[in-house]
Amino acid sequence: MSLKKIQAEVDKWINQFEEGYWPPLSMLAAVMEEVGEVAREINFLERFKPKKPWEKSGNIGEELADLIFSIVCIANYYKIDLDKEFDKIMKKYATRDINRWRRK
Amino acid sequence: MSLKKIQAEVDKWINQFEEGYWPPLSMLAAVMEEVGEVAREINFLERFKPKKPWEKSGNIGEELADLIFSIVCIANYYKIDLDKEFDKIMKKYATRDINRWRRK
Amino acid sequence: MSLKKIQAEVDKWINQFEEGYWPPLSMLAAVMEEVGEVAREINFLERFKPKKPWEKSGNIGEELADLIFSIVCIANYYKIDLDKEFDKIMKKYATRDINRWRRK
Amino acid sequence: MSLKKIQAEVDKWINQFEEGYWPPLSMLAAVMEEVGEVAREINFLERFKPKKPWEKSGNIGEELADLIFSIVCIANYYKIDLDKEFDKIMKKYATRDINRWRRK
Numbered sequence: 332m333s334l335k336k337i338q339a340e341v342d343k344w345i346n347q348f349e350e351g352y353w354p355p356l357s358m359l360a361a362v363m364e365e366v367g368e369v370a371r372e373i374n375f376l377e378r379f380k381p382k383k384p385w386e387k388s389g390n391i392g393e394e395l396a397d398l399i400f401s402i403v404c405i406a407n408y409y410k411i412d413l414d415k416e417f418d419k420i421m422k423k424y425a426t427r428d429i430n431r432w433r434r435k
Numbered sequence: 436m437s438l439k440k441i442q443a444e445v446d447k448w449i450n451q452f453e454e455g456y457w458p459p460l461s462m463l464a465a466v467m468e469e470v471g472e473v474a475r476e477i478n479f480l481e482r483f484k485p486k487k488p489w490e491k492s493g494n495i496g497e498e499l500a501d502l503i504f505s506i507v508c509i510a511n512y513y514k515i516d517l518d519k520e521f522d523k524i525m526k527k528y529a530t531r532d533i534n535r536w537r538r539k
Numbered sequence: 540m541s542l543k544k545i546q547a548e549v550d551k552w553i554n555q556f557e558e559g560y561w562p563p564l565s566m567l568a569a570v571m572e573e574v575g576e577v578a579r580e581i582n583f584l585e586r587f588k589p590k591k592p593w594e595k596s597g598n599i600g601e602e603l604a605d606l607i608f609s610i611v612c613i614a615n616y617y618k619i620d621l622d623k624e625f626d627k628i629m630k631k632y633a634t635r636d637i638n639r640w641r642r643k
Numbered sequence: 644m645s646l647k648k649i650q651a652e653v654d655k656w657i658n659q660f661e662e663g664y665w666p667p668l669s670m671l672a673a674v675m676e677e678v679g680e681v682a683r684e685i686n687f688l689e690r691f692k693p694k695k696p697w698e699k700s701g702n703i704g705e706e707l708a709d710l711i712f713s714i715v716c717i718a719n720y721y722k723i724d725l726d727k728e729f730d731k732i733m734k735k736y737a738t739r740d741i742n743r744w745r746r747k
Binding site for chain 4 (some may be wrong): 541542544545548552554555556557558562563564567570571574577578581582584585599600601603604605606607608610613614617619620621623624625627628629631632633640641642643
Binding site for chain 2 (some may be wrong): 333334347348349350354377392412413416421423433
């Protein structure tokens with residue numbers, strides 16, 4: 332897995348600017364803005380004219396990528412290794428949730 | 436870059452269960468729950484006792500990974516190639532935002 | 540209408556404490572926490588066992604009130620008259636949205 | 644207190660349309676959209692050029708009212724009496740939080 336590369340790319344992008352990373356609560360507000368845009372897109376896709384999964388919107392992919400960008404900024408600010416954390420939660424789910432749903 | 440591997444791992448996890456992916460608006464609600472937990476963590480870290488970036492909390496990394504998991508579920512449902520979308524937004528930012536901030 | 544009374548009650552509550560209103564971005568993070576709890580409740584109500592509207596959960600009402608409280612804090616901080624703003628948006632909707640949906 | 648009047652006004656507005664109330668998860672997504680707009684406004688107000696509380700923005704009041712509207716829709720759908728719930732949470736806070744902050 333390599334969220335590491337994405338974290339490095341985001342870090343390189345941010346570090347070309349004087350402003351650098353914003354304060355965490357501002358970055359969080361930016362995450363909320365992006366979630367709002369994903370919500371608008373999904374509400375449009377699902378509300379009045381549900382589409383089949385493969386007829387994806389032109390925008391939902393971009394909105395999700397914007398959202399991930401805004402989250403990686405927070406991870407970088409706090410020096411978090413997302414690959415390691417992702418491994419950890421997959422193990423947590425495997426322990427905690429394995430009997431929560433019905434196995435095929 | 437390889438969000439691809441993460442998308443595959445999440446897909447494998449979800450597909451072991453009868454329930455499979457939830458409907459998109461339920462997955463979105465799950466994203467909102469996870470953002471709420473990230474918000475709680477950051478408010479705790481920043482509000483009353485601001486810490487230095489390197490003194491990261493024990494939980495913020497896990498909350499961010501949970502949030503990314505919930506977003507990757509939505510991406511998978513809509514058959515989105517996140518690596519491709521991420522490349523696209525990095526190019527969009529490079530065009531749109533390059534003069535928005537002060538270059539070092 | 541009288542969001543005024545609610546604004547006054549929240550203000551009285553906050554002003555008994557030394558801390559007073561938190562900085563706006565912290566109050567915004569608190570709103571996000573509350574939205575996350577509403578999302579959890581609605582996902583629970585709607586996902587696996589949809590109920591009829593009148594069989595309301597024991598908690599959704601409380602979560603919505605918590606959320607409104609957190610929003611009124613922000614309104615008070617910015618000295619916003621919510622009754623006036625609410626009147627304004629109802630007029631905006633009446634102009635903007637009157638042909639957006641099908642009249643009965 | 645009378646969130647009751649606001650609930651009645653929203654109900655009257657919604658009920659003139661064939662569509663009526665949307666499904667709860669769609670209304671929740673609409674709440675998230677509105678929270679995203681509030682986040683954008685507050686990030687703008689607070690991030691780079693913090694203003695004094697009394698120099699309120701032209702838009703934050705409207706965004707907060709839009710957000711309250713979207714929440715009242717959910718409350719109405721679930722037949723929640725917001726005045727009663729608000730009374731209950733104010734009592735809950737008075738019991739739970741009275742020693743959480745420093746009294747003046």
